[in-house]
Amino acid sequence: MNGLVREMRGAYAFVERNVNLIKRYWGWEVVWLIYSLVNSLAVTYIGAGMERISGQALDTEYLITYLLVGTLIWQYLSVIFYAISEMIAWERWEGTIEYTFMAPVSRPTHLVGTTLFAIAYGIVRTLVILAVVALFFRLNLGGANLIGAVLMLLAGSVSFVGLGILAAVLPLLYPERGAQMTNAAAAILLLISGVYYPVETLPRWLQAVAQASPATYVIEAMRDCLLRGRPTVELLPTVGALIAAGIGVIAVGLAVFRVVERYAKRAGRLKRSG
Amino acid sequence: MTMHALEFEQVRKVFTRKDKSGKRRPLRRAKQEQVVALEEISLNVERGQVFGVLGPNGSGKSTLIRLVSTLLLPDSGAIRVFGHDVEKDPFAVKRLINRVSVDAAFFKKFSPLENLMYAARLYGLPQRSAQATMRAIMTRLGLKESTFSQPMEHMSRGMQQKVAVARGFLTAPVLLLLDEPTTGLDPHSKRDVQAFVREIRETHDATVLLTTHDMEEADRLCDRIAILDEGKVAALDVPDGLKALVPSSNGDRPSLEDVFIALTGHTFEEKEKPE
Numbered sequence: 001m002n003g004l005v006r007e008m009r010g011a012y013a014f015v016e017r018n019v020n021l022i023k024r025y026w027g028w029e030v031v032w033l034i035y036s037l038v039n040s041l042a043v044t045y046i047g048a049g050m051e052r053i054s055g056q057a058l059d060t061e062y063l064i065t066y067l068l069v070g071t072l073i074w075q076y077l078s079v080i081f082y083a084i085s086e087m088i089a090w091e092r093w094e095g096t097i098e099y100t101f102m103a104p105v106s107r108p109t110h111l112v113g114t115t116l117f118a119i120a121y122g123i124v125r126t127l128v129i130l131a132v133v134a135l136f137f138r139l140n141l142g143g144a145n146l147i148g149a150v151l152m153l154l155a156g157s158v159s160f161v162g163l164g165i166l167a168a169v170l171p172l173l174y175p176e177r178g179a180q181m182t183n184a185a186a187a188i189l190l191l192i193s194g195v196y197y198p199v200e201t202l203p204r205w206l207q208a209v210a211q212a213s214p215a216t217y218v219i220e221a222m223r224d225c226l227l228r229g230r231p232t233v234e235l236l237p238t239v240g241a242l243i244a245a246g247i248g249v250i251a252v253g254l255a256v257f258r259v260v261e262r263y264a265k266r267a268g269r270l271k272r273s274g
Numbered sequence: 275m276t277m278h279a280l281e282f283e284q285v286r287k288v289f290t291r292k293d294k295s296g297k298r299r300p301l302r303r304a305k306q307e308q309v310v311a312l313e314e315i316s317l318n319v320e321r322g323q324v325f326g327v328l329g330p331n332g333s334g335k336s337t338l339i340r341l342v343s344t345l346l347l348p349d350s351g352a353i354r355v356f357g358h359d360v361e362k363d364p365f366a367v368k369r370l371i372n373r374v375s376v377d378a379a380f381f382k383k384f385s386p387l388e389n390l391m392y393a394a395r396l397y398g399l400p401q402r403s404a405q406a407t408m409r410a411i412m413t414r415l416g417l418k419e420s421t422f423s424q425p426m427e428h429m430s431r432g433m434q435q436k437v438a439v440a441r442g443f444l445t446a447p448v449l450l451l452l453d454e455p456t457t458g459l460d461p462h463s464k465r466d467v468q469a470f471v472r473e474i475r476e477t478h479d480a481t482v483l484l485t486t487h488d489m490e491e492a493d494r495l496c497d498r499i500a501i502l503d504e505g506k507v508a509a510l511d512v513p514d515g516l517k518a519l520v521p522s523s524n525g526d527r528p529s530l531e532d533v534f535i536a537l538t539g540h541t542f543e544e545k546e547k548p549e
Contacts (some may be wrong), residue, residue, distance in 0.1 A: 004396030013395030017381070020392075023384035023424070058531045095379040103396035104368035142347045268289050268340075 010105040014113030018083075018121070019092075027074055027265025032230055037129050040071045041136060043196060046139070062227065064137050069226050070195040072133075073219050076126040076153065077160045083118035085186075086112070088171040088208055089179040107257060116160050122157075143229040149222055152235060155242040156218030162249025163189075163214070169260040194219055214249075217242060277357050279449055279481035280342065281350035282318035285351035287312040287337055289506075301311065311337040313505040314351070319498075324475055324482040326465075326496030330491065332503040335485035336376075339453045342483065343373050343513055355449055376454035378434040378509075382427040386412060386437045389426065389472070390444055397445040404444065410442040415468050421456045432463030439467055443474065452484040456491060471495055490528040 022029050044151035047063035052248070091097035100110075167185050171178030192199070192206055199207055210216045221238050224230035264270050289309045312334045319325040327335050330531065331468050337506055340346045341353055344364040347442075355402040358366040380389045394404035412422060415436040424433055435455065444451055452471065454462040468491060474480055492499050493513050500510040509516055513530065520536045528536075 006341075009395045009398045009400075011393055017392050021381070021390050024381075094381050095377070095383060098340075098343070098345050098375070099379050099393070100396065101371075101373070102345055102368060102373060103393070104365055104398070105396050198333055202357075242435065262347070265345060268346055270345050 006104075007106065007109045009123075010111035011116065012157055013105070014087075014110060015117045018114070018117040022121075033125065033128065036075055036125070036131055038131055040068070040075065043071045044133060044137060051262055056060045058156060061138070061140055065141075065227055066194060068133060068137070068139070069223050070219055072126055072130055073153070073156075073192075073222050074190065074195045074215070075129055076122045077156060078124035078190075079125055079157045079159045080115075080118045080157055081167065081186055081189075082182070083121060083162045084114050084161060085162055085167035085182040086172075086179065087111075087114050088168050089182070091260065092171060094176065095198060106248055106252060107261065111161075111165060111254070118161075118164075119157055139224060144227070145225040145229050146232065146234060148232040148235050149225040151232060152218055152221045152225060152242075155239040155246070156214055158243050158246025159214030159218075159249055160246075162246055162251075162253045165250060165253030165257055168253075169257055171262050172257075172264045172269060175271075189213055189215055192216070204222075211257075214242060214245060276353070277319040278318040279285055279319075279323070279356060280483060281352075281354040282315045282317050282338075282355075283352045284346045285315045285341065285353055285540055286310075287334075287346065287348055287495055289430050309532040310505050315507060316351075317500055317507060317510060319481060319483060321481055321491075322475075322479060323497040324471070324484060324495050326492040327483065327485040328487065328492050328499055328534070329502035330487055331484075333502045335487075335502055336453055337505075339373065339375075339451050339483065339485055340503070342367075342451055343371065343450075344368060346416075348486075365432065370447060371449045371451060372442045372445050372456045373451040373453065374435075374442040375437050375456050378431070378438040380426045380437065381432065383475065385423045385425060386417070386429075386440070387422050389437065390441055393441050393444060408444055410439060411443050412437065415440060419507070425482055432459045435459055436466065438465065439470060443470075446478070446480075450480055450482045452482060454483070454486055456486070456488065468495060488547075489534070493530055499530070501537060503534075503538045509533065 039105065044064055044067050047067040048060060050063050051060055052056050079195075088097065091100050163185075167182040170181040170185075191212045192202065192210040194210065195240045197216070199216055199220075202210060217238055221230075221235055225235070287310075289311055290306050291309055292306065313475060315338070318534060327338060329335050337346065341348055342355065344360050345365055347361055354356075354360070355367045355370055358370070360367050375447070381392070382462065384392070390412075391401070391404065394401070394408070394464075399407075409422065411421075413419070417433060417436055417440075420441070421429060421433065429437070435458075439455060442452070455471075456467050459467065471482065471484070472495065475482065484495060496509065496513060498512055501508045501516070509519065511519075514524040516530060516533045518529045520532050522528055523532075532541075
């Protein structure tokens with residue numbers, strides 16, 4: 001019991017610390033939110049302008065919702081991915097990496113705390129963007145299955161936690177370039193996961209790669225829920241597969257992290273400056 | 275068999291670094307060079323002692339501390355903290371230790387209270403008692419109540435280091451690792467930190483491993499001192515025992531600096547090299 005309470009306090013340390021970081025770096029937070037918001041609006045306006053671009057009559061409302069779903073889901077999943085993958089990069093940047101790593105907190109507890117914060121932060125941020133975007137476009141979600149959409153989003157989060165853990169090892173392995181490598185990993189996921197276009201648009205070999213991205217399934221199922229009102233019961237196999245795959249990726253991520261942390265300790269790469 | 279607070283048994287640590295001396299050809303991997311940080315170190319620290327490790331920059335002091343902190347793994351040999359092996363049982367070791375390093379590593383935009391609360395939670399301390407302890411230690415170290423909530427980046431180096439010392443003592447470690455805790459501090463802050471270490475030694479059942487290149491500090495605070503030179507223990511004894519190794523000149527008692535010169539053939543400044 002004492003051990004559990006200690007681990008819970010340890011996990012909460014990371015939640016509270018990240019909330020404090022947001023408070024102290026609120027200026028950055030505002031800039032980042034504006035960037036994400038403008039990005040979402042710009043992508044959604046492509047849908048609004050498609051009739052003019054193509055010179056043909058199109059279902060503009062459908063296109064707007066199609067792109068909006070993609071951009072919002074991506075905003076949410078990428079927040080989770082970055083919050084977890086940057087947990088090492090932040091510590092190194094602030095100079096606290098050695099202190100955190102010598103504290104009696106297990107790495108799973110470290111990740112639980114970071115993940116709880118990431119999910120809460122991702123939800124709040126995505127809702128703020130959705131609220132503002134709704135002022136610009138008339139969104140028709142009358143026939144949407146909102147419960148199914150939330151279920152899909154949570155199931156998709158699990159896989160992105162695992163991917164975030166895998167990406168978090170990069171700054172441990174490469175102190176100087178690791179953080180940039182996580183950006184490249186996120187960009188590849190964006191390209192292949194059908195965020196703004198159907199996966200079938202991609203070349204065949206990239207379509208094959210897209211099958212490995214959990215975001216592909218989440219975004220496709222979310223569109224089914226929100227655009228076509230697909231019932232929750234039909235989503236359950238996908239939800240189950242996503243959760244199972246997510247647990248697998250998390251297990252692999254933790255194992256890889258353990259090996260890389262040991263290597264970093266052997267090679268002396270846990271230094272604050274890198 | 276007596277259990278030591280800290281044991282080093284033939285500990286060796288070598289780092290591999292890129293060789294920056296020669297010209298590097300494009301697209302070719304840089305040559306690697308091996309730097310021996312610690313060479314077969316064996317020493318014991320008894321419970322309740324302040325054990326000093328004296329040596330210039332680059333002598334292996336920080337490597338020694340980081341190995342005990344579980345931030346580095348030895349290439350060979352073993353390190354035990356109250357019988358727990360740092361490599362095989364790092365969690366047990368982590369619960370027994372804390373560290374104050376030469377660079378006060380904090381979230382600079384956080385206040386001392388926010389930084390210390392983060393540390394308290396990492397070590398599983400209850401919020402209420404931790405808050406009372408952190409305020410008491412900071413006040414004892416001479417920090418004003420008004421500074422407790424201001425961002426660390428607005429504090430002087432001396433004040434930041436005092437917060438680092440408070441963080442080190444907050445968890446009541448039985449082995450405290452002090453890695454040059456007074457380097458770069460003004461004389462007043464230095465005295466405050468040294469007085470606090472002496473007080474802790476007298477009032478708490480804590481063992482202290484102190485690395486420093488301040489000879490006077492080592493002489494004043496330490497029960498036993500190891501002189502480290504190029505990763506090897508050049509001498510190990512009580513301060514007076516070390517001084518007895520060197521004959522007095524002109525009737526003056528030798529200082530620890532005289533001992534260092536006599537044992538290594540160099541002055542401290544000559545031996546300084548970047549770590």
